[in-house]
Amino acid sequence: MKLFSKAGLAAILIGLGLGASAQAQQEIKVGVIYPLTGPGAAVGAELRNALELAADIINNGAKDIPELPFSAGKGLPNLKGARIKLVFADHQANPQVGATEAERLITQEKVVALVGAYNSAVTATASQIAERAGIPFLNPESSSASLTQRNFKWFFRTTPHDDLFVHNAFEFLKELEAKKGIKPGTIATFNENGLWGTETTKLQAKLAPEFKYSLVKQVIYPAKTTQLTSEVQTLKAANPSLVLQSSYTPDAILSMKTYKELGFSPDMILANNAGFTDTDFIRTLGKDAEYVITREVWALDLASRNPLIKQVNDLFNSRYKINFTGNSSRTFTGLMVMADAINRAGSTEPEAIRKALAATDIPGSQLIMPWKGVKFDASGQNTLGSGILVQIVDGKYNTVWPFNMASRDVIWPMPKWDLRK
Template sequence: MLAATALLATTALSGLTFATGTARAEDEIRIGVIYPLTGAAASTGVELKAAAELAAAIVNKEIPAPAGLVAGVGMPHMKGAKIKLVFGDHQGNPQVGATEAERLITSEKVTALTGAYFSNVTATASQVAERYGVPFLNGESSSATLTQRKFKWFFRTTPHDDLFVTNFFTFLNDMEKKTGEQLRSVGLFNENTLWGNETTKLQTKLSEEQKFTIAEKILYPAKTTQMTSEVQRLKAANPAVIMQSSYLGDAILSMKTYKELGFLPKMLLANDAGFNDSEFLKTMGKDGEYIISREVWALDQAERNPLIKQVNDLMRERSGVNFNGNSARAFTGIAVLADAIDRAGSTKPEDIRKALQETNIPASGLIMPWKGVKFDEHGQNELGQGIIVQVQGGQYVTVWPFDVATKPVVYPMPAWDKR
């Protein structure tokens, strides 16, 4: 079985010609990219795809690269070989994601994989990559267990939910000190795939440790089409704070249901994802205002890092939208992977894996407000960090940590008829 797997892995990577382990200038460096390009999260997938394509265009010198950006620009150690992104559509389905990963490895002969936004799809797709011995760089998925599997070929640039959920409770403690009000009653409202289930466990654990009361805990069916009964339960429990993990369709549905049933907590803390998708505010308008969300990127941080605005301008010029936390992480994933391949000077899987292990990108080379990118022994970037943003005036503005905030928190959320 092991021999067969090794043979398949070798066959899967035979599309490139190797002399001394380096690609010739005319070779393509094929990278498989797996996103939800159809289905409920298709609009998210389109933005992720656009961000990945922007990164590849910068790497390939199709457009000028902003000075200081670390992205393997021009692939000098690969004799100018071009990045070729080959896309797979997982449709939000873990089994389809696994099938697409296998297709990209065996039929499309990709050198490495990236994706897949949905944590449960990343889990299955990366299992396939692990079996074939192909590097998998995950830019967006935040389920903490993804880097607890002792995988050899899996690397993740984004921070994970352990950090994000901890930040929520630190933020609430800071808000209590600032406002003098108690925010100890929380309602947990999360979708029931890997991401939402793990988030709920973390939130429950930290609530107990930090003496917060869980007024209501609801795991709703992913891709649900109605939330009336769930929102009625939240309204009856009347928590001061809702912590919510939702993808785009259910984030929009929940907000509409909140308004229809006249429910509004003092604060809604969103776990990114659907609440930070560009379509969320396009659809919700003023009803999407004052949502607070954990985030890894914000345009207003450009005052501290000029690369943020420079690269965002390119994104807006090409796709018509600003980056958000999802697409900025997708861009960064491709940039980090391209940098590693270039430093490896090779498309051999083991060489790329070694280069990823040796990655040490400074904060100044990123569009993210992180300390850099450096992977620990589990493949987790240990230099990532989170911020918290709030929708104010149709923009996501940084409100925490307070020392990097550009706006104060609007608290409590204004009533539906006061907007």
């Protein structure tokens, strides 16, 4: 009797729909789309580091951290030790480039899934390509609420979204008044004009009156701008006590420099993450970054509540000489969640991975995030994520809200520029 060759047997198995699960997969390609050049290159480099650390742990282990999934190493056990291979794409913070790169990763690189893309506007276009192709797309960081309001079947997001984050900001202000006796005063918003910034602006305009706050001015500036003088002059003329701000790294830094140059000194800047939590923000501004409060999803000082935070951060710091940020910690978590789904699927078939993602139920004890866990609803949104607020004091991010998790008290108001040491 003639036996089938390995190739012949593989063809039969694949024809029966069994090939991916029945055969050992030596390498599983996962496409990762991030801003590796252009205005987002600095944060993109950190996100790449986070992805590479996660892939290394999945493939080779982290035996000193047994509580971490895949810490035993040697790849995905349900796929006979298959290793994750990251295929990087650079979207340059350009939505059209992101869509083109998603197409390339799917059609030419033959990736089994996509992870990305930090910038909400790029995530929107890249995930549309994945949806049409029937390829799972996991988004670890983009927070535009509309991303999980599109009735997509293949899209999953692990981070909380801006509807929660903006609510958090106003809840903090109410608690600040009730528990600390600090009244925020009048509010202005200052946001970039991309998908993320414009959606945030609408949410802030809706929630301010609901929470009984006076919104005296809304200023939207061009994304990727190189000057903010006129916009900051408009803000200064409105004389708000508090500025709610959504900016990516270059414009977050530029805005702070412009505030100082023009002598604009509100009582507080309450930022919406992104550029304000990038390592380059404090590194570039030094003492001029002090006292800003920003929403976050991760803080090193929460390690007292979750030892995994310090253990994995120590590993990250030993390799890259920087700490995790809310951005990079979410990216790390995103790839770990995707690997968990592929492993549980026991297959590289897109539909099997999609079903495994939909069935995800990871407890908070296995995450480096201060969340209850990861579990997706029908829209693909993780329902167990949460936000915190941190304040920059002495060059570090300190948890200040929720108050029962705070590592230090809020400093309010910020000292005026000419009174800072």
